[in-house]
Amino acid sequence: MRGCCAVQGRALPRILSDAWWWTRGPRWQSLCRWRRGTSTATEAVPTSLPTEARVVICGGGIVGTAVAYHLSKLGWKEILLLEQGRLGAGTTRFCAGIVSTVKHRSIETKMADYSNKLYQQLEQETGIKTGYVKSGSLSLAQTQDRLISLRRLVSRLNVVGEKCEMVLAAFGPLFEVPDLTYRYRVNNTPLRLGANSFICGALAANRIGVQIHERTSVTHVLVEKGHVIGVETDRGHIDCDYFVNCAGQWAYELGLSNEEPVTIPLHACEHFYLLTQPLQPPLQPSLPVITDLDGRIYIRDWRGGVLSGGFEKTPKPLFTEGRNQLEFSNMHEDWDQFEPLLSALLRRMPALESSEILQLVNCPESFTPDMRCIMGETPNVRGYFVLAGMNSAGASLAGGAGRFQALWGVFHPFSVFFSPSNRMWPLDIKRFGALQSSRTFLRHRVMEVMPLIYELKVPRWDFQTGRQLRTSPLYDRLDAQGARWMEKHGFERAKFFVPPAKDLLALDQSKTFYKPDWFDIVGSEVKCCKEAVCVIDMSSFTKFELNSTGDQALELLQRLCSNDLDVPVGHIVHTGMLNERGGYENDCSVVRLNKRSYFFFLNSPIFPCAGSSQHTRENLIFSCVVTLLLSFLALNLIGPRAVDVLSELSYVPMTPDHFPSLFCKEMSVGYANGIRVMSMTHTGEPGFIIYIPIEYALHVYNEVMSVGQKYGIRNAGYYALRSLRIERFFAFWGQDLDNFTTPLECGREFRVKFDKDTDFIGREALLFQRQEGVTRRFTMFILEDHNTDLDLWPWWGEPIFRNGHYVGTTTSSAYSYTLQQHVCLGFVQHFDLETGERLVVTPDFINRGEYKIEIGGQCFRAKAKLYPFSNLFAQKWQKDAMELGDVQSK
């Protein structure tokens, strides 16, 4: 799983306790005015609820008001915002954020950027000073690895227009830096929001026609035929077409209270920050937000004093057994828990020792299993939207404490929420399956996620909690043979196999940005795939069957798939299912089992529905019978000798005449009969995939291993597969492809049959694109002057430069053991140098550029290729010959 890189913190204006807020708040008066002005909607004795509305938004925190504001801006009418307590009384009251556009994902940067603008706009609209300051931020690196992670971040941010630099930081007299190995800083321009920013939003929303009702709690949402039809509140029933769950920490339970439960995987942890009395002289607001990642703290000014909090190593998860608001507002300070952070703060700012404590605020935050926020329409109930886990995600994405920033950032994606036009998949609620919603899982996972926010994030890290949830029937067998595991959607996948008598470093020590310790192990697995035969357990990949009584299956698939599926029985077709924009909803291989049934094989462990649009889902569900084949083991036999192993096991000739490539047959393997064998692999190597009902799994595996012994068979893991597929320029959905990538953009036009009888979804968009030309193109890069042993390894998200200009970022990379060079895959765009407009990318444009890829601040020459090598070995020989030639000429 990909993770976010370490990002630095941003400041956060926060609001104190209730008392502080209402009596001493500097903008108390304006607040009162505001309350009076909108008394019809927000007084303690509210007017009666309307009985119907177009949209009901649950949650009057920053998220809910933001959504309401934005919807009404978009021209929606009859928007109703319900809040169980008072507006902004939940997490919002306690916490306020630092806004920074420093983001790991482009979508998040865009959200943040949008919020900046919106913020200023809000001030004009409402006339309320929100008191934000542009202060800049500063991240400290205490270790070499931390420095690398910051460098990677800087190179990523600079190309998207954020000003960052690595400088030796100049510190004020307040700071001590004896233990800092590296005093670098990342300069950027975060905003800090004033305490009442959200009031501002609410006011703005109210002015443009949003009805706000406080002290109204939603008991459950009414669903009919899979669509929201209304909500039940403690004050009556309301009919509505859309429901937006912005209930923050309560979102999980609200989701479960439905008749048809909606799972919103998030869990709260206690989070503490300290406020001090004003210093003498008072701290200036111009002080940048300081993030001491290794000390796990952030520091900023707060009314002349210091506000400092952090993400401790041993978080306290809470509300595992449910929650209520009473508990929430009575959170206690826990100084013992805060002690490590206080020590870190005093180490960094010894001068603070004499300053007085104002308060230690306990502000629970919710976290999601993958550190990203949750938004979008739920997969099982139409019209039910979620925008929650926002706090946690805000905090996590930002890598710092800022939540407002993400909260305000909501505006932007939310505007496109109902007509998606942006790359939302990383944040979409559909990325989760039901398996991530176990309370125990969430509790354990957030205990890992919260410290991870400031933890050093290195390539290829895996979550350690919530593991071994879904495993292949061979799990124990492979584990005993030295398998090391990674997890994808709860499914354990072997990364590689540690040979006996070879020890790898412990988990903690193997964290590196450079060449990893498994390099040679994966190398020998790859070699075995190329020269002999390897077995890879592919059970984690989704597979399902589609059956119908008549021709419905074919009709449906012809409509859904871009390739022509009216093929002879037994043939395998690689195809994508596209959306109206021509983007990939998924990428799969389809086998025609007989006239009326098809077999699907996806390269990810999620059901395609997760990524598919509404109509796809409905059609799949209502017109044909879909069987998820969870009880099958998929074994991939890769390598030139795979043929020999299989023919020996089945006594059936497996030569290309009898068993052509991309073909599927049922045959016997060992004693097991009726095993589905397909002549295809996911890497482009020769080989087969065998589908085995799990009761035969051990038998077939044992047979394959014992027969294969004389052909040099061995287990291989996912890393070998990855290296093989990347050097062959195979794109994977979810890593390289998303639902905005069209087949034309990644060189797969040959898998699109424009002239087939049926008008498949996305055809029009593709035809248009074919005429106009693509604005981005999937390209393969071979790093030329990169030293595998000494240089930083590419990961993903590295900027690509063409003739010195930024043209895109990489999406995945791997070391190619055949080419003995690194291969990166990524998209190249063509920006007009003057206007920044996106122009058409032609093959000529790609081929005629000098490319460089920047890894952690260092640029490497790269050769761009639009099509895979026809013969990798030839390429290697050429290279060897050239090197030999060089040696001889010298």
Added chain:
Amino acid sequence: FLGAMFVPMQLFSPLIRNREIIRIYSTAYNFHGRHFCCQPQQLNPIPLKASLKKTTRPNNPAVCRVIAGPPHQYLQIKDYKTSAQRCYLTPPQVNSILKANEYSFKVPEFDGKNVSSVLGFDSNQLPANAPIEDRRSVATCLQTRGMLLGVFDGHAGCACAQAISERLFYYTAISLLPHETLLEIENAVESGRAVLPILQWHKHPNDYFSKEAAKLYFNSLRTYWQELIDLNSGESPIVKEALIHAFKRLDNDISLEAQVGDPNSFLNYWVLQVAFSGATACVAHIDGINLHIANTGDSRAVLGVQEEDGSWSAVTLSNDHTAQNENEVNRVHSEHPKPEEKTVVKQDRLLGLLMPFRAFGDVKFKWSIELQKRVLESGPDQLNENEYTKFIPPNYHTPPYLTAEPEVIRHELRPQDKFLVLATDGLWETLHRQEVVRIVGEHITGVHLQQPISVGGYRVTLAQMHSLLMDRRARTTSVFEDQNAATRLIRHAVGNNEFGAVDHERLSKMLSLPEELARMYRDDITIIVVQFNSHIVGAHHKTST
């Protein structure tokens, strides 16, 4: 004959220097090896008045109190007095003695596998014998779920207890394994592949495993699982039966190994030592809310239950196999012919000799006279020089008189069951079980409910708060405070005064007893305190009801 019983000290405790043996011999006549001797000598606290009278001599009252207890006067008292005065221990010294063997293990809440109903355990032991004859073991079963914890009280040397502590859990774990796993393990061993790990041990550095005997033990274990494979009933093992089977099988293997002998002379001697010494065992198997206690002998398992009003009560989950247990006496009587009724239990001892009525090893009470003689004749010379081994218990007509079969009690954990104390009789003789549960209960709640700090409107600087927090942390991790519940129990067991509070002076005196005297005032104490996760137990409970 009693004298003869202690000759094996020479045999089984080679660590004791010659000179001391003579002294031990003389004292042990009455006191050494409580299992063999007359009634345990309680440290009778002298009446309050008496102790008050003596307070004029600050250094001596405790000494007087201690020595006033035993009914007999010894020459050694004089030595002891002087040595005790010489070796007055400071609190840090006391702590270093008490904490030398302490061990804690916290089950990680998320270990990526199962959610365990066990939060963790504390264990500790305090020697009275030199070397200590108690052993302890804790391990997590890796191929099945559950955790195994056990205390083992050796007698007539530590060899048997040592062997049991290394081997018993393997036998138990193997008995619990499903047939397929056994097959897999056997295949792995057969083909020289790596064997699946069966147990994950949680050991104190002082808990050693003997390297020399490992191969021998492994072969016996392998024979066992091969037999289990052949016997495959197709049913998954039941914990209770598995425990009983494992106990009996291990005892049987110990006996067989001694009969067969070993070509390696050291090992040959060792297996005889193991077989001729004895040990009791009290083992807990915890899997989710299912708690099984298998007990052989007079160690005891007591459950700490917190009532709704917060008070603590004790539930004993094992029966002592001694003369005080009527059922046990009846059992022994029923197993031997009527004419032996008067001799088989005499002076509250088995055949008038052995205190526990069930034990591992102790082949002198299990083998026929012919077998004993045959083994001794072919045995190593050291064995034959020894009077004890030749000695046959009196009235020895219908062996075996002793069994290692455990009594298994199953208990379903409830949310109010907070912890379990497993301890050898050394603890139960000095502290009542109710007192034990109270001490542990207060210990665990005390650690968890440390009064939180609140600033609440006072003017506190960061530096003040920081130093306060550091103090608090130092206190919770302090060497002077017991973090370990087992250590706290030992402190109370050894140092409690007449008011039930720890008296440092008394503690210091008791701990500075010279090796040869220590056994007169206290027995070896070994304690394991397992703490349960009420949260998980409660959840289990809800789903099961």
